[in-house]
Amino acid sequence: MRTDTPQTIYRKDYTAPSYLVDAVELGFDLDPARTVVANRLTLRRNDAAGTGGARREIELYGEELQLVAIRLNGKALGARDYAIDGALLRIPCDAQDVVLEIETICVPETNTTLSGLYVSNGNFYTQCEAEGFRRITYFPDRPDVMATYTVMLRADKRQFPVLLSNGNLIEEGDLPDGRHYALWEDPFKKPSYLFALVAASLVCQEETFPLQDGRRALLQVWVEEGNLDKTDYAMQSLKRSIRWDEERWNLELDLDRFMIVAVGDFNMGAMENKGLNIFNTKYVLANPRVATDVDFQGIEAVVGHEYFHNWTGNRVTCRDWFQLSLKEGLTVFRDQEFSADMIGTASGRAVTRIDQVRTLRQAQFPEDAGPMAHPVRPDSFVEINNFYTVTVYEKGAEVVRMYQTLLGRDGFRKGMDLYFARHDEQAVTCDDFRAAMADAGGRDLSQFERWYSQAGTPVVQAETHYDAERQTYTLRLVQSCPATPGQAGKLPFHIPVAVGLLGADGRDLPLTLDGVDLGTTAVLELVEADQSFVFGGVREQPTPSILRDFSAPVILKYGYSDAELVLLFSHDSDPVNRWEAGQRLAMGRLLKLAEDAAAGRSLDLDDVFVDAMRKMLVDASLDPAFREQALLLPSETMIADQMDVVDPMAIHMARQFVRADIGARLRSELRAQYDASQTPGEYSPDAESIGRRALKNLCLAYLCAAPDEAAIALARRQFDEAGNMTDRVAALGALVHARASSAVADAAAHADDALRRFYDEFQGEALVVDKWFAMQASAPTTDVAAVRALMTHPAFTLRNPNRARSLVSTFCGANPVGFHAPDGSGYAFWAESVIALDALNPQVASRLARAMDRWRRYAPALQKHMKKALQQVAGRATLSNDVREVVGKALA
Ligand code: B3K
Ligand code: ZN
Secondary structure, three states, X not given: OEOOOXXXXXXXXXXXXXXXXXXXXEEEEOOOOOXXXXXXXXXXXXXXXXXXXXXXXXXXXXXXXXXXXEEEOOEEOOHHHOEEEOOEEEEEOOOOEXXXXXXXXXXXXXXXXXXXXXXXXXXXXXXOXXXXXXXXXXXXXXXXXXXXXXXXXXXXXXXXXXXXXXXXXXXXXXXXOOEEEEEEEEEEEXXXXXXXXXXXXXXXXXXXXXXXXXXXXXXXXXXXXXXXXXXXXXXXXXXXXXXXXXXXXXXXXXXXXXXXXXXXXXXXXXXXXXXXXXXXXXXXXXXXXXXXXXXXXXXXXXXXXXXXXXXXXXXXXXXXXXXXXXHHHHHHHHHHHHHHHHHOOHHHHHHHHHHHHHHHHHHHHHHHOOOOOOOOOOOEXXXXXXXXXXXXXXXXXXXXXXXXXXXXXXXXXXXHHHHHHHHOOOEEOHHHHHHHHHHHHOOOOOHHXXXXXXXXXXXXXXXXXXXXXXXXXXXXXXXXXXXXXXXXXXXXXXXXXXXXXXXXXXXXXXXXXXXXXXXXXXXXXXXXXXXXXXXXXXXXXXXXXXXXXXXXXXXXXXXXXXXXXXXXHHHOOOHHHHHHHHHXXXXXXXXXXXXXXXXXXXXXXXXXHHHHHHHHHHOOOOXXXXXXXXXXXXXXXXXXXXXXXXXXXXXXXXXXHHHHHXXXXXXXXXXXXXXXXXXXXXXXXXXXXXXXXXXXXXXXHHHHHOOOHHHHHHHHHHHHHOOOHHHHHHHHHHHHHOOOOOOOOOHHHHHHHHXXXXXXXXXXXXXXHHHHHHHHHHOOOOOHHHHHHHHOOOOOOOOOHHHHHHHHXXXXXXXXXXXXXXXXXXXXXXXXXXXXXXXXXXXXXXXXXXXXXXXXXXXXXXXXXXXXXXXXXXXXXXXXXXXXXXXXXXXX
């Protein structure tokens, strides 16, 4: 918690470390109230690093540590031999080789930040990325200092029977006084942010798994007693990840042992510590009774993601934190490809791609257009933890995907091979990655650098002209990018634009450009601000399908007519653009209806749209998973992002109206699809079954959006009879969202009854209780008073991040009607919650703080309340750097 003005760190100020560390030996005497850490560092002067004429110093970072002793080459240092300035400890030194011994004390049991060494449910865990290692011991805690680690753990044997750290277990045994020890050695050089230890009472599922090179690796999934019935899917996902990395990229597991540990108190999803991944329980624990299809998919993706970091992040790491997307964008891309490959079918892949586009529009485009906008490779930050963002992760993954689109799958693979050949066991930059791609592909990718340096979502405006006489079709693309904080003018991006042309019958036309035959999808390279492409031999006026497979993270503007969109929605051979046409049809109507709602006009939905939706719903030739995506309307956030002045209530009314109107007008078709999409037999989280359940549950949601007695009865029956959590929670959601319906007798009683029974049955399952809170937090009938009441529930606590997020963050981020109450009560609640959370856990508080990012976009009456709430937080004397940076930028 800081009171001084936070310092901004700039990428341009990077300097190499004055000393490198070859070896680290750590000794831990673990005690929740007083843990003693003995740290022995073998350092080597880094002559490559200049000192700018100043005398050389060893620079170490430490936070919240009690310093007991420092010895340099055997000599004890006194207070005059070093200087401590905030977190920085500097020791003047010019020796070539140095052995530094440091003894410190920390207090894990009072560490509520969950960064560094902390206690969760009586057990010890660590989280070091980005700068948590400095809360364990003094160290040159920066990712370009890579060393080998030997770790001795000592703790009470009865309380902490399991002692884990990175790498291989070398030795273990008993000590006097009921204590025991374990010695671990990690043979690979790693930055300190990848260090981990666990000292706990846990049980594990384990097996040995054959690797491609004939070795066998020991795989373990560690959980608290009572959760062993929920580890199968994580283990299966881990094995699939290992196999996939071998097969698709020829990357092998480099350790004999790979461990996953689940912990209930965790700030984010999971952490890729070398050989000892530590996970939020949310991304490990699953069985059909407690986990939904989305949870199963999340586990596969996150287990994959953390495992893939072993090469993209750990073996090759980041030079500095500005390069974060080097590992995160690339690893998200890899986990996306993994999930798509696990489904296998083209249609299944397309559904995963649509999901990715949805995430970008839901979260990344708004970030790019708000006060926290930053390039994929930021130029500055106050608190690095604020930059684990959708821009660095998801837009970063899009940037990696564009290399593959430009170079082709084989070219991209060559680039990856070259990247590893050049940089194994190094700490490198995004430029190094781009250079590997350019060199392997023999291409000039210098303009492509702007994807890393320029923030904001590019806009591509398309115009077309058909010349019937010459049989040419001209596609003119004009790109621009709005100003973002600190970046006024932008230069043109290098944008791959995949294009197809549809004939009147909906079939793809052959494409010829400059006499070259390009098949039916051409990847055009837009590099100028304004560029035209002339297709030859075009026999009829076509309908353009632009940005197929969402070939670049841009906003495409084109004046499509309804007729063209209906043609694309029913025929485009590119499933992503087929889906996109439906989204455009819907968005046009939703925006118009929101205006009508704001003006108090009556709302009306046209037949063209409803017919298109009907046809999609009943088209049995299409996968259920695709149909579900195609029938899902753009979210309220996406609609808001299209409006100059956001009116959350009008948006909600418009979207609810469309949902209810579809529900009423397609009632019999929805009911028939509901029946046709059942998944009888044992639950299985395969893509086909997941798709069927998704379509079935969307039908139920539509039916309950315009509820009659039959719809509510259907939801109640599903709730009672559900054999899995996916169907259970979908039915509960339908009932809760129909709570205020006047068309059904006792709608509220049905909702309350289901909520009560749900809680009674699952109160022992923390992750399900989170769902119970989140369900209520996001219901439009839930206002601030209701949230405050839920906060007094015995199961609620701000100290557990999952629980705090399930109620507080869900209300502020996913309940626009409740949060944006005209009296400003939602914002006052937000301010109070940010302040309360900040005192416990700045990282969680700071995420919540971002709910206010786009406050300037709202109607003046709301803005006034929002500004007041922001100022209330910003005006606090003590605030973490995390929250101060976010509210400061919002108000700037
Ligand atoms: N690398 C971690 C995130 C660490 C976040 C630190 N605030 C998880 C991941 O991206 O795999
Ligand atoms: Zn990651």
